[in-house]
Amino acid sequence: MNNLTTPIEIARPAIIEFGSGLVSATGRWARARGLNRTLVVADAFNAARVDLLDLPGEVVVFGEVKPEPDLPNLEKVLALAGQVKPDLVVGFGGGSAMDLAKLVAVLPGSGQSFMEVVGPEKVHGRRVALFQVPTTSGTGSEGGTRALVTDPATQNKAAVQSRHMLADIAVVDPDLTLTVPxxxxxxxxxxxxxxxxxxxxxxxxxxxxxxxxxxxxxxxxxxxxxxxxxxxxxxxxxxxxxxxxxxxxxxxxxxxxxxxxxxxxxxxxxxxxxxxxxxxxxxxxxxxxxxxxxxxxxxxxxxxxxxxxxxxxxxxxxxxxxxxxxxxxxxxxxxxxxxxxxxxxxxxxxxxxxxxxxxxxxxxxxxxxxxxxxxx
The missing domain is CATH 1.20.1090.10 (Dehydroquinate synthase-like - alpha domain)
Incomplete structure (x- = not known):
């Protein structure tokens, strides 16, 4: 175990909005930054309440995130992102939605495939804004730099870690979890x-x-x-x-x-x-x-x-x-x-x-x- 003299780096979103009733801060920040074309990555339940985010401009929703996302699930949302060409990606859901949102924010147009970025700090960069809005209390993915996707061929989870996948803004509204069974x-x-x-x-x-x-x-x-x-x-x-x-x-x-x-x-x-x-x-x-x-x-x-x-x-x-x-x-x-x-x-x-x-x-x-x- 490390001691106080051991170097360490901790990366957190530049802005964290935390508190009840703050979900619409997502749209407020999008307007403040002039972002008008958004791709929301969500599960089916949260796809039905995207209006809570109060996003401006054109909003396209991918509402098919699986509980344990695999490569086909990732490929499907990446294909949609290639068509939409968003200037903002929002992860809206649990860890699965937020993990996919991280990858959607860095892979399209990068020239890199998913397998090329598996591991630590292999992502070249990011061209779009990334906001994370958790709706469960478990993964903490809104504050992290990792994304996990299951490879069906091996039945193993592949992990990508990159500082480029850190959210610009995390909006943590505990009221979004009130409906969780x-x-x-x-x-x-x-x-x-x-x-x-x-x-x-x-x-x-x-x-x-x-x-x-x-x-x-x-x-x-x-x-x-x-x-x-x-x-x-x-x-x-x-x-x-x-x-x-x-x-x-x-x-x-x-x-x-x-x-x-x-x-x-x-x-x-x-x-x-x-x-x-x-x-x-x-x-x-x-x-x-x-x-x-x-x-x-x-x-x-x-x-x-x-x-x-x-x-x-x-x-x-x-x-x-x-x-x-x-x-x-x-x-x-x-x-x-x-x-x-x-x-x-x-x-x-x-x-x-x-x-x-x-x-x-x-x-x-x-x-x-x-x-x-x-x-x-």
Missing amino acids: PAVTAATGVDAMAHCVEAFTSRKAHPLIDLYALEGIRLVGRFLKRAVRDGADSEARAGLALASMYGGFCLGPVNTTAGHAVAYPLGTRHHIPHGHACALVFPHTLAFNAPVVAEKTELVLQALGLPASADERTVRDATFGFCADLGIEMRLSKLGVPDSDFETMAQEAHAIRRLLDNNPRDLSQAQILTMYRAAA
């Missing part, structure tokens, strides 16, 4: 928590990021159960929106670790929503890492409102209970994931070195297989 609220909230926990316990952890990470965990511990129980609790929704954004700040300079690596095959192979997948593996990866990050593990449990401990069994049981109490199904067998697929999943997860190399404790393929079996 309890199950989605729970899963996305755990995703935000996982970003913070994994960054906090990473080999690359840094005091500058620890500030955001620990506060993000505290916000989830304080507000997630409230928002699941009462979706109209505006204070709880605002707390989760802030936790999500803080989690996004953690991803750029530090990133996630084993939790996300072990979770990814559940999404790519079995289409379990990403936040739910993170919840399924969270107790197992946090407990596995506890012996080598004991003090930080205790702080994580305290931030969640649980008794402080670094004992592996205690950590696993306490965090399993935290997720289960949110109404999250915590057994793979109940979700149709066959144990015959565990070995292939473990092999795929173990190959995600960009994340596993950040983990504070070395994790073998056999140990990942043990985690899947424990979650069965």
Whole structure:
């Protein structure tokens, strides 16, 4: 783990509008910047409420974002962008919509294909404005520089990281999340928590990021159960929106670790929503890492409102209970994931070195297989 003398760079949107009722600030900023031709990238639900953005001029909506976007989904929106030639791209939705919006803002007309920009800082530049408007509290993608797309050929997620994909403006209006159902609220909230926990316990952890990470965990511990129980609790929704954004700040300079690596095959192979997948593996990866990050593990449990401990069994049981109490199904067998697929999943997860190399404790393929079996 890094100390105060270790160099680090944190990139955030130049302007962040945060607060209830601010969604129309998107249009206000578009007018102020003279932007009149917009492509909004959204899922079907949010495509039906684009008017909330109050955008000026010509507005074209791509409303077919998948929950786990793949290359064909990306290619379809890129084709539309090539026709529209927008001067503004707006990501309006969850992490999937915002991730695709990032790529739509940098790829058309660049001469670069998606596969040519996979990896860190390979994007040449950006010619259009990019605004991000999250409608869930989980990914924190509005504040980050990464985009993930699934390659159907390999069933793996390909990650692009570029400072050119950082939003010019993020408009975070917690009121947009008031309609999110309890199950989605729970899963996305755990995703935000996982970003913070994994960054906090990473080999690359840094005091500058620890500030955001620990506060993000505290916000989830304080507000997630409230928002699941009462979706109209505006204070709880605002707390989760802030936790999500803080989690996004953690991803750029530090990133996630084993939790996300072990979770990814559940999404790519079995289409379990990403936040739910993170919840399924969270107790197992946090407990596995506890012996080598004991003090930080205790702080994580305290931030969640649980008794402080670094004992592996205690950590696993306490965090399993935290997720289960949110109404999250915590057994793979109940979700149709066959144990015959565990070995292939473990092999795929173990190959995600960009994340596993950040983990504070070395994790073998056999140990990942043990985690899947424990979650069965």
